Amino acid sequence: MIEHKGILEINGDIVKIKAKGIRYGELALLRNPSGTVSSAQVIRLQGDLVSLQVFSGGQGISTGATVRFLGHPMQVIFSDNILGRVFNGAGQPIDGGPDLSMDQQVEIAGPSINPWMRLLASRLIRTNIPMIDVFNCLVESQKIPIFTVAGEPFNELLARIGIQADADIIVFAGMGLTFDDYYYFSNTFQSQGVFSRTVMFVNLAADAVVERILTPDIALAVAERFAVEDSKRVLVLMTDMTAYADGLKEIGIAMDQIPSNRGYMGDLYSTLAFRYERACDFKGAGSVTILTVTTMPGDDVTHPVPDNTGFITEGQFYLHDRIIDPFGSLSRLKQLVIGKKTREDHGAVANTMIRLYAGAKEAQKKQSLAFELSEADQKLLRFGQLFKERFMDFNVNIALEAALELGWKTMAECFEPDELLMKEDLINKYFPHPLPVQEEDVVSQIRDTADPDWVESTPVATVV
Incomplete structure (x- = not known):
């Protein structure tokens, strides 16, 4: 050369x-x-x-x-030996493990997937987080961000989804992480028993900026190989895409490029889209699902990074005040699995509970303004409190079917069946009804509580 x-x-x-x-x-x-x-x-x-x-x-x-x-x-190592390993943003091992230099090397940032090889998303990824599974399903091959602000537990949420998600391989990409954040992810994946099926690419805040902008491409190249060659269902977790975009801006300024909105380069949309569009359900193979964190400076959703991201992705999870907001969150692919891959009552339960919670928020406003509350308002307030405790709490961990049953139970504790405005056949099948009282149960109850001589001489009426 x-x-x-x-x-x-x-x-x-x-x-x-x-x-x-x-x-x-x-x-x-x-x-x-x-x-x-x-x-x-x-x-x-x-x-x-x-x-x-x-x-x-x-x-x-x-x-x-x-x-x-x-x-x-740029090339990155790909083989089964990279599972359970930690690499830097340039794809070099940093965990002191065995040498991998003789393993296969694959190019990063290759061409996009042929649309003919893409399948329509149709499979649910379970996370056991009811605010996701019940109300905004994560669908296999979806690309979706977590919109949040600094100070929120977005890394804890991302790690929890990685631990609990129904996926074969977890590919983690950290950009501009503090050492504490890196240690948290590494320690959590190891302590929860998923590290053996996880590969981590970590760019720390003190590392070179060029590694930061390479990290997503390296992680996605590895994810695609696992999906195509090994037919694995791969979940890619990336944090923080705003730090990635800031790295692009820093390099653009150093190259004297003309900045666009708020100093970011004019190609920010296409640069982000090129990465997000790697999400795919491959025909005859596995899939790549992309879940990212996008922090919004000043909680401003019109900031160039979340603004462009919203046009590219298929919804978002909005994390604030330690909850996944049901009103700010959206999964545009949920209709492909709700009621098709899940129980028939899933859609009705989700829609009804969100409608009732919206009513509870309105009743809460009336209460704060000292308006007189009706009986219906009192029921809504009771429901809103139970909904926050049982579903919105950050630590709730419950399977989808159990969450649906809990939803019916919560609604039954606050409302009569006709107040739910749901299909009658669903109410008859799933609404919790009191168990019918049997004649032998009445006889047993009388014998246990009444005078024995009186019981023997008193006939028991038939219970209808």
């Missing part, structure tokens, strides 16, 4: 050199006169002017360094 000399410019982590026949995304090695070697990736081509992002940063790079292009884009 030809070694190129004469670095023209060093701007932070960006190095510019003249070269021909180079591909976008190609890897390169920079060798200083002192002998130190740094890895870099081509991030811009302008004729024969090549811009490279140095993984380890531009500090210490000499203008007298030589550049050798490797002829291939």
Whole structure:
């Protein structure tokens, strides 16, 4: 391979050199006169002017360094041996485990999946979180973010979904994590017994920005391989996409690109969409489902990152005040599984409970304004309190069928059947009714409580 000399410019982590026949995304090695070697990736081509992002940063790079292009884009290790391992944002092992250099290497950020090979989403991913399973189902091959703000337990929610989700493989991608967050995920996956089917790619806040923008591509490349080659149902967890977008902005500014809204580059939408669209249910193989965290600075949903994300993804979970808000959350694919892959009463229970909870919020406003409350308002307030305790509490862990039964029980404790405005056949089948009193039960009860002589001489009326 030809070694190129004469670095023209060093701007932070960006190095510019003249070269021909180079591909976008190609890897390169920079060798200083002192002998130190740094890895870099081509991030811009302008004729024969090549811009490279140095993984380890531009500090210490000499203008007298030589550049050798490797002829291939970024690659990542893929084999069953990566399960239970931790890698950095560039795909290199950081857990001190066995050497994997001889394992298969696969390219990242390949072409999008042929639409002919995609299947329509139709399978439920159970999480045992009722605010997801009952009201906004997570569907296999879905792409959906968690919209939240700093200070909310979004990492705890993401880890819990990873632990409890009905998936074969968990691929975790952390971008700009603090060490405490990294330790939390690693320790949680290990202590809950899912680490053996998990692979982690972690970019810490102190790591190079270029690794941050590579992390999603590396994680998704591995996820696709598990889905296509091993027919696995893969759940990809990524946090935080706002940190990823901020990394894109930082590199764009260093390359003197003209910024768009709030300093982000004009291609933010297509960049995010390219990653999210890797979610797929492959014909004749497995699937990739993508669940991400997107923090909203200032709780502003019009911020460029959540705003663009909302146009790309199929709904969102809105986490605030330690609850998944039933009004701000939406799963656009839930209708593909509710009542089809779940019980026939699923849709009616979910819709009715949300309607009643909305009524409870209105009754709560009336109460706060000192209006007189009707009997119906009192029932709604009672229901709202039970709904928050039994379904919205962050620590509730219950299977879907049990949650539906609990929903019927909660409604029955507060309302009469005709007040629910539901189909009569569903009410007759699922609404909890008092058990019929049998004649022998009455006789037994009388014998246990009455005077024995009186019982023997007193006939028992037939109970109808």
